[in-house]
Amino acid sequence: MKTRITELLGIEHPIIQGGMAWVAEHNLAAAVSEAGGLGLIGGANAPGEAVREEIRKAREMTKKPFGVNVMLMSPHADDVAKVVVEEGIKVVTTGAGIPGKYMGMWKEAGIRVIPVVASVAQARMMEKGGADAVVAEGMESGGHIGEATTMTLVPQVADAVSIPVIAAGGIADGRGIAAAFMLGAEAVQMGTRFVVSKESIVHQNYKDRLIKAKDIDSAVTGTSHGHPIRCLRNKMTREYIRLEKEGKSFEELEYLTLGALRKAVMEGDVESGTVMAGQIAGMVKREQTCREMIEEMMAQAEALLKGRRGV
Numbered sequence: 001m002k003t004r005i006t007e008l009l010g011i012e013h014p015i016i017q018g019g020m021a022w023v024a025e026h027n028l029a030a031a032v033s034e035a036g037g038l039g040l041i042g043g044a045n046a047p048g049e050a051v052r053e054e055i056r057k058a059r060e061m062t063k064k065p066f067g068v069n070v071m072l073m074s075p076h077a078d079d080v081a082k083v084v085v086e087e088g089i090k091v092v093t094t095g096a097g098i099p100g101k102y103m104g105m106w107k108e109a110g111i112r113v114i115p116v117v118a119s120v121a122q123a124r125m126m127e128k129g130g131a132d133a134v135v136a137e138g139m140e141s142g143g144h145i146g147e148a149t150t151m152t153l154v155p156q157v158a159d160a161v162s163i164p165v166i167a168a169g170g171i172a173d174g175r176g177i178a179a180a181f182m183l184g185a186e187a188v189q190m191g192t193r194f195v196v197s198k199e200s201i202v203h204q205n206y207k208d209r210l211i212k213a214k215d216i217d218s219a220v221t222g223t224s225h226g227h228p229i230r231c232l233r234n235k236m237t238r239e240y241i242r243l244e245k246e247g248k249s250f251e252e253l254e255y256l257t258l259g260a261l262r263k264a265v266m267e268g269d270v271e272s273g274t275v276m277a278g279q280i281a282g283m284v285k286r287e288q289t290c291r292e293m294i295e296e297m298m299a300q301a302e303a304l305l306k307g308r309r310g311v
Helices: 005-008 026-034 048-060 075-085 100-108 118-126 149-159 173-181 206-213 233-246 250-255 260-265 279-283 291-304
Strands: 015-017 038-041 066-071 091-095 111-115 134-137 164-170 187-190 218-221 231-234
Touching: 015 026, 015 038, 015 291, 026 038, 026 048, 026 066, 026 291, 038 048, 048 066, 048 075, 066 075, 075 100, 100 111, 111 118, 118 134, 118 149, 134 149, 149 164, 173 187, 173 291, 206 260, 218 233, 233 250
Parallel strands: 015 187, 038 066, 066 091, 091 111, 111 134, 134 164, 164 187
Antiparallel strands: 218 231
């Protein structure tokens, strides 16, 4: 399936793996790229040298293109922005901010810059600033979310900009990919589905919690202070939401989540930790390799888009 995104990034399938903090490291990124998608290393709050090490480890595992997600609010963003240039990375996605201050340096280095956006206004601003494409991410996604759904956001962004649009949020299989294409997207970005891949370094408890999740297991914390985060319901989310209703301050609430994502991902504490996951968690039924996932999803999407019954 050829699109402007597959041509732009030099990939076989129009599937991009999300740059999830603590999850998107070299093993997962390399596996997705080897399977024909675009793997991403999540910069998160990591120092520049840690990201450099991840890039070099990924290069030992794949010769295919992969990228780095730069979280612009990170205290190390300046260093990471330089590291991707120094290491010859060709694709950067960005989140939590505007990449304008780095755009000149990245473009001069031949880097494809793809910001994540949650509104039409952001998409237009990114296109005007020189972005090569945008990821239109709906509130169905895991982690930090906006207010618009994928179903409403993607077509409006696709109508508003001339650069390619990548759909994210609420996509777990070939049906979701086909739907995203019908809405005007030319690729999809997926996170939650890849968390349970066999190559993912996430703790088995986290994977099992995702696989056992039901459609109603999604919770959103942080709505009261403007920093909503989607994750799976557990002891931590119940306490957080209770304190939110009591009007506790941002500082008091955030104390609950200090180190909580790492606690869940690395230590397997799925009760007190933050189990970030999108609303499609209830559709994730088993562990597979990244190649098995991508080939299965693409076969289904292609069949649907050709008007045949899905496999």
